[in-house]
Amino acid sequence: MRVLHTFKLYRPAEGGVISVMQDLIEAAPEGVESRVLACRRTEPAREVIGRADVHRCLAPFEMMSLPLAPTYPFRHFAMARGCDLVASHSPFPLGELAGAVADRWMPPYVVHWHSEVIAQRRTAALLGPLTRRYLERAAAVLVSTPGHIDVSPWLGEFREKCHVVPFGINPANASEPRRPRNLPEQWPDAFGLFVGRLVPYKGLSVLLEAAARTDLPLVIAGSGPLAGELRAEITRRGLDARVLLLGGVDENEKNWLLQQARFLVLPSTGANETFGIVQLEAMAAGLPIVNTDAHPGIGWVARDGREAITVTSGDAAGLAIAMRALIQDEGRAKAMGQAGRDRLLRNFTFEKFVGNVFDIYRDVLKNS
Structure with missing residues (x-):
């Protein structure tokens, strides 16, 4: 053929x-x-x-x-x-x-x-x-x-x-995890993680607004045209101490972050986000997900109340509540993470x- x-x-x-x-x-x-x-x-x-x-x-x-x-x-x-x-x-x-x-x-x-x-x-x-x-x-x-x-x-x-x-994806092919060089040594263990391109439809401004409503540490891993704008917004909101704009990461560094984070957040606001392959990578690592309803495909992959907490697209307050819930309830986070891995192995x-x-x-x- x-x-x-x-x-x-x-x-x-x-x-x-x-x-x-x-x-x-x-x-x-x-x-x-x-x-x-x-x-x-x-x-x-x-x-x-x-x-x-x-x-x-x-x-x-x-x-x-x-x-x-x-x-x-x-x-x-x-x-x-x-x-x-x-x-x-x-x-x-x-x-x-x-x-x-x-x-x-x-x-x-x-x-x-x-x-x-x-x-x-x-x-x-x-x-x-x-x-x-x-x-x-x-x-x-x-x-x-x-x-x-x-x-x-x-x-x-x-x-x-x-x-x-x-x-x-094939979880068995995951790269050997390696701590990102740019991650501070004293960074907290229980942190939220975003991985992806820094582009408008990813909803990163909403994520920063949600972060300002909590005291949660957050790592944003990725590169893209919004990097400078996001860095300025982090400083303007007074989030420099607990929101880290890490820059691009390789596969080894990404896998380390997925293994160490408490949850993955996918705050998408545009229908360009139709699936979110990074959700599969999080599910492979046993990581629960906070996602949005920007496109029905997102919540079809990681379902609300099972593998994810799904919030309304653009709702910073809802995003903050969901992220706080997974930080405060480690048992719930682990159960959702295991459900995600099981769903991945069955379907994805x-x-x-x-x-x-x-x-x-x-x-x-x-x-x-």
Whole structure:
């Protein structure tokens, strides 16, 4: 089986969609050949990364965070004709354009629907006809939670071709834990933890407002465009002594933090947060979670009152109450953490995720 994965970027770029692509490529069954078509600024036009033959089209400009690569649709057609199946990772308008106008000589394509176009609503409206045509021509649409279908303005119409395939991780592959170098030696043992990119939809301003309502120590691990703004807000609120903006961490440091923290907090305020893979990492470590209802997929992964305490998105007071509850009641925190690990091992293993995806790929090829 020759599979072409299409998206705007690939490694060494970071991001959740890219991580999923890489997981599927590196864990593909024997006999699967993987190719990638992405965009570039300065990266090589072609290189081999792991098991992937990576091709990139020059994108000299960007518009609303979307790379403009004029040759992308033409390269897509040429590469797709040499493959058995296209795995189209969405949202990415150039990939959707190529899928929407695919002719009968093209192989079938499977849409990996990672999220909606949220921030650029005007762009989303303009792309409406393209998105509908793209989904009409898809052989199958993969989503990570049932909530994707329920809240999407597009997927309800194509419910019959949607498949719920949750992401998964392998706890046995966790990196050896190592204490972060930037963590002060005297940092308290019972602390809350945020891990993720420092971007608006993560709800970090709400988290800092919640932190100001408590006396809880909190570690924020991650990097992103809001780092300077958050650092200033921590100082303005007088939180420097107990809220640490740690910066980016590697896998070893992240695993140490997950093992040492009392709880993970995911204070998301935007529907861009559709799953929260970091929730799985916390569940693997036996860590309870404080999450929000920003997207139904979040609470489907870690459920309110079982593996998590779910609060209303944007509710700083509710967030503070939930965090305080898990710090003050260690028994409750441990019970929820164990429930999370049990749920992970039942439903969110890496082997199950990869196996389900390739079962769908095979069914599509069989029926095409």
